[in-house]
Amino acid sequence: MYIMEGTMKKRLHKGRMQSVVKKVTAVILVSVLSLTSYRPALADTKQDLSNANDAKAAIEKKLQDVQNQLSQLNKDKKNIESYIKELDSNLASIDGDINSLGIQIEDKKNEITQAQEMLETVQQQSQEQYESMKLRIKYMYENGTDSSYLNMLITAQDMSDLLNKAEYINKITEYDRQMLDQYAATEQQIAETKELLEADLTSLEQMQVEVEGQKQALALIQSTKVNELQKLDNKSADAKAYQAQLEKDKKEQEAAILAMEAEIKRQEEEARRKAEEAKKNGTTPAVTVPTYDGGKFKWPTPSTRITSPYGDMEDRSSPHHGVDIGAKTRGVSGDPIYAAYDGTVTLATYSSSAGNWIWINHGNGLMTVYMHCSKLLVSEGTKVKKGDTIALMGTTGNSTGVHLHFGVRLNGKYVNPMSYFG
Numbered sequence: 001m002y003i004m005e006g007t008m009k010k011r012l013h014k015g016r017m018q019s020v021v022k023k024v025t026a027v028i029l030v031s032v033l034s035l036t037s038y039r040p041a042l043a044d045t046k047q048d049l050s051n052a053n054d055a056k057a058a059i060e061k062k063l064q065d066v067q068n069q070l071s072q073l074n075k076d077k078k079n080i081e082s083y084i085k086e087l088d089s090n091l092a093s094i095d096g097d098i099n100s101l102g103i104q105i106e107d108k109k110n111e112i113t114q115a116q117e118m119l120e121t122v123q124q125q126s127q128e129q130y131e132s133m134k135l136r137i138k139y140m141y142e143n144g145t146d147s148s149y150l151n152m153l154i155t156a157q158d159m160s161d162l163l164n165k166a167e168y169i170n171k172i173t174e175y176d177r178q179m180l181d182q183y184a185a186t187e188q189q190i191a192e193t194k195e196l197l198e199a200d201l202t203s204l205e206q207m208q209v210e211v212e213g214q215k216q217a218l219a220l221i222q223s224t225k226v227n228e229l230q231k232l233d234n235k236s237a238d239a240k241a242y243q244a245q246l247e248k249d250k251k252e253q254e255a256a257i258l259a260m261e262a263e264i265k266r267q268e269e270e271a272r273r274k275a276e277e278a279k280k281n282g283t284t285p286a287v288t289v290p291t292y293d294g295g296k297f298k299w300p301t302p303s304t305r306i307t308s309p310y311g312d313m314e315d316r317s318s319p320h321h322g323v324d325i326g327a328k329t330r331g332v333s334g335d336p337i338y339a340a341y342d343g344t345v346t347l348a349t350y351s352s353s354a355g356n357w358i359w360i361n362h363g364n365g366l367m368t369v370y371m372h373c374s375k376l377l378v379s380e381g382t383k384v385k386k387g388d389t390i391a392l393m394g395t396t397g398n399s400t401g402v403h404l405h406f407g408v409r410l411n412g413k414y415v416n417p418m419s420y421f422g
């Protein structure tokens with residue numbers, strides 16, 4: 001438990017550091033955006049777009065980490081809570097033991113008191129018997145001739161001494177002897193019983209001390225666990241605050257990506273306007289701008305094996321924003337990747353998340369995205385026709401196997417690619 005806490009502390013600390021780095025990145029990105037009034041070159045905007053995409057992926061990765069951390073914290077909390085519950089029930093059962101020991105000790109003390117009273121009664125009866133016997137012996141002496149009776153009485157220290165003077169035993173009346181023997185036996189028996197009761201009492205009191213000790217130890221563990229639980233609650237609160245911050249950062253990055261795409265579109269509109277002006281003036285336009293005519297797409301690779309459909313939530317923190325298509329031969333790179341439609345390559349670069357990737361602008365706010373390629377065969381500005389081989393399939397970037405992630409963006413939003421095929 002403690003080792004785990006240490007690790008979590010480190011993780012949290014690392015998280016905070018990354019948060020700072022990411023905030024700095026966000027500030028830089030925002031600055032880049034505010035510089036759009038300088039009309040940066042289209043290529044720069046596209047590089048920013050790629051960077052913003054990476055930054056967003058990094059935030060998503062951190063979000064996943066913090067979610068794992070939260071679920072671990074919850075697991076730890078549940079463990080401690082169930083342990084505290086167990087301690088509670090142990091403490092309750094110890095309280096029961098202490099209570100029953102208290103009752104037993106009280107009973108034992110009463111029994112000892114009773115034994116003591118009985119002992120005193122028997123001793124008193126015995127003494128009375130002795131006194132009356134002495135009177136009888138005195139009478140025997142006064143009416144007889146043997147002085148040894150009186151001697152015996154004078155020299156005897158107590159009743160048992162008297163009884164032990166064997167030579168005189170037979171002189172005592174049979175009745176007295178029987179009574180004295182009986183009293184002595186009873187007294188001894190009661191004394192023995194009392195001794196046993198006292199021994200019982202001692203062991204009960206020892207048990208009481210032990211159980212009280214156990215109770216104190218358990219109460220100490222319990223307060224430690226309650227403390228630990230409090231610490232975990234604090235950590236959860238920290239992690240949740242961090243999670244909220246990451247969610248906010250992610251939204252900022254998404255906004256940054258949208259703004260950059262809008263900037264690309266604005267520049268294209270401007271080029272289109274210039275082309276129209278040139279047409280009007282009878283001059284040759286400097287640039288041609290693609291226009292999507294609504295035609296059907298070509299499937300972007302020979303394989304049709306879809307490994308993860310659009311909108312898929314399995315093992316993901318947000319819905320899948322494209323279609324994953326596996327290689328013709330599972331795990332083997334190099335399948336050709338085709339341009340899904342006529343257009344201009346807007347982006348052909350490497351990103352740590354998307355790997356080698358391509359964006360094709362088809363015009364009218366429609367773009368296709370091809371990720372994780374082993375090799376790119378086109379570059380930014382290349383005009384492509386539907387079906388042209390633009391790249392080879394691979395598993396570059398944040399990918400777990402050879403596949404093509406094919407995405408379609410319409411006006412800055414990912415849409416379901418399947419509706420563009422015939």
Ligand SMILES: [Zn+2]
Pocket residue numbers: 308320322323324404405406
């Ligand atoms: Zn994918």
